[in-house]
Amino acid sequence: MLQLRQLDTRRVTEEERRMASVVAKKEEEKRRESHKQSLLKEKKRLTINNIARQWDLQHRVTNIAANQDRKNSDSPSLDPCQMDGSTTSAFPEETGSLDSVLTNALQALSVTDTHLVDVDGDTLSLYGSGALESLDRNWSIQTAGMVTTVSFTFIEFDEIVQVLPKLKMKFPNSLHLKFKETNLAMLQQFNALAQLHRVDQLTIDPQGNPVVNFTLWKYYVLFRLSHFNMQKINGTEQSL
Structure with a gap:
């Protein structure tokens, strides 16, 4: 220079x-x-x-x-293509x-x-089921105390349920849970959240969670998780 x-x-x-x-x-x-x-x-x-x-x-x-x-369960025992005693697929090239x-x-x-763990401010975002293994890490005291929101994306809800005890142990201040593309399909699945001591906010994204198609799903959550005194569901204030 x-x-x-x-x-x-x-x-x-x-x-x-x-x-x-x-x-x-x-x-x-x-x-x-x-x-x-x-x-x-x-x-x-x-x-x-x-x-x-x-x-x-x-x-x-x-x-x-x-x-x-x-x-296979609905098909009759005699296949239309099994006319001469031998079994033949009508479209052998396309089978499987x-x-x-x-x-x-x-x-x-x-x-x-295949998975991603991302901490941005007070939000811990987990993408893909492999990200659940991050709950076994030794997180710093500062990060563990800072996280108040945990977001799950592209993970089966039934897999998430299994690690909820670890979640509250590692991130005791996590009071807002978010679920997107987690295959939440039945109201009864919400029952598993009762094992947590406290949840102030719950966000269930319609994408990949058919349960939101039930008209009364929010009422079910409020009833089943009444001991939480839930403040917000999907961003809407809940009055008891």
């Missing part, structure tokens, strides 16, 4: 040169930090997209298997083809990032 020797016909002092160098270094550090944050943000976005695709594929495979089981495509795609995704 060329050094400035004169400024407005005045000789640049060593102190001015040193200060200019300090300012230049700080600007360079800012640029590097900004670039680093951009990379981390992009990696987070790509990881969440990957987890979402894996979640979608898992449920498509499960639904196909369930539909196939129903078809979609299953194998989805399974292969799922296996391909499994080798990349």
Whole structure:
């Protein structure tokens, strides 16, 4: 880098040169930090997209298997194609083809990032079932005390239930639970939340949680979890 020797016909002092160098270094550090944050943000976005695709594929495979089981149980003992005593598929090329495509795609995704743990301010966000293992970590006292909201995304609700005792132990101030794409489908599933000592807020995203289609689901929650004195459900104040 060329050094400035004169400024407005005045000789640049060593102190001015040193200060200019300090300012230049700080600007360079800012640029590097900004670039680093951009990379981390992009990696987070790509990881969440990957987890979402894996979640979608898992449920498509499960639904196909369930539909196939129903078809097999509903089909008569004598297949229309079994006219001469031998069993022949009407479409042999297509049998299981979609299953194998989805399974292969799922296996391909499994080798990349399949879960994400993110702490942003007072919110702990867990994406993908593998993220539940983070509750076994030794979290710092500062982080553990700071978290008041825990968000679960792309994780089966029944899996989440199993780690709720750990959650309250690790994050005692977590009073707001958020569920998105957790396959909450039945009112009875809410009963599992009763094992917690206190929950002030509950947010159930309609996306991936069919239970919200029940008209009275909020009333069920208030009744079943009445000992919590729930303050908000899906952002709405609850008056007792």
